[in-house]
Amino acid sequence: MTGANTIRRYIVQTATHRFLTTAGQWTDTIENAAAFSSFTAMLRICREHRLKNVEILMQRSGGESEVRIPLRC
Numbered sequence: 001m002t003g004a005n006t007i008r009r010y011i012v013q014t015a016t017h018r019f020l021t022t023a024g025q026w027t028d029t030i031e032n033a034a035a036f037s038s039f040t041a042m043l044r045i046c047r048e049h050r051l052k053n054v055e056i057l058m059q060r061s062g063g064e065s066e067v068r069i070p071l072r073c
Contacts, residue, residue, distance in 0.1 A: 006061040009036040011046065011071065014053045024049055030059075046073035 010033045011020040018026040019033030027033060036042045059066040
């Protein structure tokens with residue numbers, strides 16, 4: 001996938017809608033969020049940090065469409 005078809009994946013707190021950063025902290029801005037290259041990487045981080053009440057946000061470049069999926073680790 002290239003250009004406008006690139007899908008980015010983020011981990012989001014369900015209640016606060018905050019994004020996980022590469023430092024393991026939470027941020028309000030998607031620009032500071034960790035973008036994951038695979039679902040495997042997301043699951044690994046979720047388990048390592050024992051995250052609860054989170055979801056996967058998959059967003060097409062430009063933000064024109066997105067999908068949210070509950071993530072249970």
